[in-house]
Amino acid sequence: MNNKRVLERFLEFIKIDSPTKSEENFANHLIPILESFGMKVEMDDAGKKTGSGCGNIIAKLKGRTGSNPILLSAHMDTVSPGKGINPIVDEGIVRTDGNTILGSDDKAGIAAIIEGIQTVIEEGIPYGDIEVVFTICEEEGLLGSRYLDYSKIHSKTGYVFDTGGKPGKIVTKGPYHAIINAKFIGRESHAGVAPEEGISAIQMLSDAISNMKLLKIDDDTTANIGRIEGGQATNIVSNEASFIAEARSLSEEKLNMQLEHMKTECEKSTKKFGGMLEYSAEIIYEGFDIPENCPVVLNAIKACDNLGFETEIIESRGGSDTNNYNKRGISSVNLSIGQNKAHTVGESIKVDDLYKAAKLVKELILLHA
Numbered sequence: 001m002n003n004k005r006v007l008e009r010f011l012e013f014i015k016i017d018s019p020t021k022s023e024e025n026f027a028n029h030l031i032p033i034l035e036s037f038g039m040k041v042e043m044d045d046a047g048k049k050t051g052s053g054c055g056n057i058i059a060k061l062k063g064r065t066g067s068n069p070i071l072l073s074a075h076m077d078t079v080s081p082g083k084g085i086n087p088i089v090d091e092g093i094v095r096t097d098g099n100t101i102l103g104s105d106d107k108a109g110i111a112a113i114i115e116g117i118q119t120v121i122e123e124g125i126p127y128g129d130i131e132v133v134f135t136i137c138e139e140e141g142l143l144g145s146r147y148l149d150y151s152k153i154h155s156k157t158g159y160v161f162d163t164g165g166k167p168g169k170i171v172t173k174g175p176y177h178a179i180i181n182a183k184f185i186g187r188e189s190h191a192g193v194a195p196e197e198g199i200s201a202i203q204m205l206s207d208a209i210s211n212m213k214l215l216k217i218d219d220d221t222t223a224n225i226g227r228i229e230g231g232q233a234t235n236i237v238s239n240e241a242s243f244i245a246e247a248r249s250l251s252e253e254k255l256n257m258q259l260e261h262m263k264t265e266c267e268k269s270t271k272k273f274g275g276m277l278e279y280s281a282e283i284i285y286e287g288f289d290i291p292e293n294c295p296v297v298l299n300a301i302k303a304c305d306n307l308g309f310e311t312e313i314i315e316s317r318g319g320s321d322t323n324n325y326n327k328r329g330i331s332s333v334n335l336s337i338g339q340n341k342a343h344t345v346g347e348s349i350k351v352d353d354l355y356k357a358a359k360l361v362k363e364l365i366l367l368h369a
C-alpha cells in the first residue's frame with residue numbers, strides 16, 4: 001500500500017471533470033493506468049444508449065490462482081456542480097472551495113480499486129481473476145450499469161465501492177425506484193369572458209397532488225413530486241399542466257401500491273374536472289436484498305474484521321450500480337468508502353478513510369485468491 005500514491009491519484013482524478021454523460025476525458029485517463037498493470041481493457045457501447053461521450057470501462061486481470069473471478073466496481077460520473085473542482089487538503093480532510101461538489105462519490109472508489117490492484121501486483125501476492133467495471137451515468141438512473149455489456153462479465157460476486165460513511169458499512173438491501181410522468185390536459189378559455197367554458201389543467205393537477213400521500217409513506221417507501229409545470233397567463237384558463245415525480249421502496253409490492261395510488265388520484269381529479277390525462281410510470285431499476293449468510297456478505301465482513309474495521313450491515317434508500325448487478329445475477333454489496341455529504345458542495349472525505357477503502361479492496365482480493 002502506498003498512501004501517498006492513493007491520495008495523489010484521488011486528487012488528480014477529481015481535477016478531471018466527468019459530469020454524467022461527459023465521462024470520456026476521465027475514462028481516457030484511467031485506461032492507460034489499468035493497462036500499465038497488464039490488464040486487458042475495453043469499453044462497451046453503453047455510451048450509445050445513454051448519450052454519453054464514452055462507454056463503461058471493462059478491465060480484466062488474469063489471476064494466478066485459478067479461483068473464481070470477482071467484480072470490483074465504481075462509477076466515473078459525478079453530479080453537478082462538478083466542473084473545475086478545486087480540492088483542498090486540510091487537517092487530514094479533502095474538501096472543495098465550496099463552489100462545487102468534490103467527487104469522492106465516486107472517484108474515491110476508483111482510486112481505492114486502482115491502488116488495491118496495484119498493491120497486490122507489486123507485492124507479488126497471489127490473486128484470482130479480477131474484473132473491474134468503471135461505469136458511466138450512475139447518477140442518472142444507473143444507466144451505465146443498466147446498459148453494461150454483461151456478456152463480457154463472468155463474475156458471480158461483486159463489490160461496489162460507492163457509499164458514504166467510514167469503511168465498514170455493507171449495504172445488502174437497496175430500493176426499487178420508479179419515475180412518474182403525468183400531464184393533465186384541460187380546455188383553454190378566456191379567464192374573464194368565458195371561464196366556465198374552460199377546464200383548468202392547473203386545478204386538476206393541484207387537486208390530484210393535494211390528495212396524494214407523499215414524502216415518507218412508511219418505513220420502506222418514499223414518494224416525491226419533483227417538478228411541476230403548466231399554464232401561460234393569468235387571463236387564460238390553463239389547458240396543460242404536468243409533473244414529474246419519483247417513488248421508491250425496499251418492497252416491490254409497496255412500490256406498486258404507491259404507484260397505483262398516485263395514478264388513481266390523477267385519474268380521479270381528471271374525471272372530476274372533465275379533462276384528460278397522459279400518465280406513465282416506469283421502474284428504472286429494481287431493488288435487491290441479499291441474505292446476511294450469503295458468501296459476498298460474509299467475505300465483506302471478514303475483510304473488514306481482518307482490517308479491524310467496525311462492520312455494520314445497512315439498507316440504502318439510494319440506488320447504486322449494485323442494484324443492476326444483483327438483477328443480472330452478480331451477487332453484490334455496496335461498501336462504504338468515506339464519502340461524506342455527497343451531492344452537496346460541502347462534500348468531503350477523510351484521507352484516512354480513503355486509505356482504508358484501498359486496504360479493503362486489497363483485503364477482498366486476498367480473500368478471493
Ligand code: ZN
Binds near residue numbers: 105106138162
Ligand atoms: Zn455514487
Ligand code: CA
Binds near residue numbers: 105139343
Ligand atoms: Ca451518488
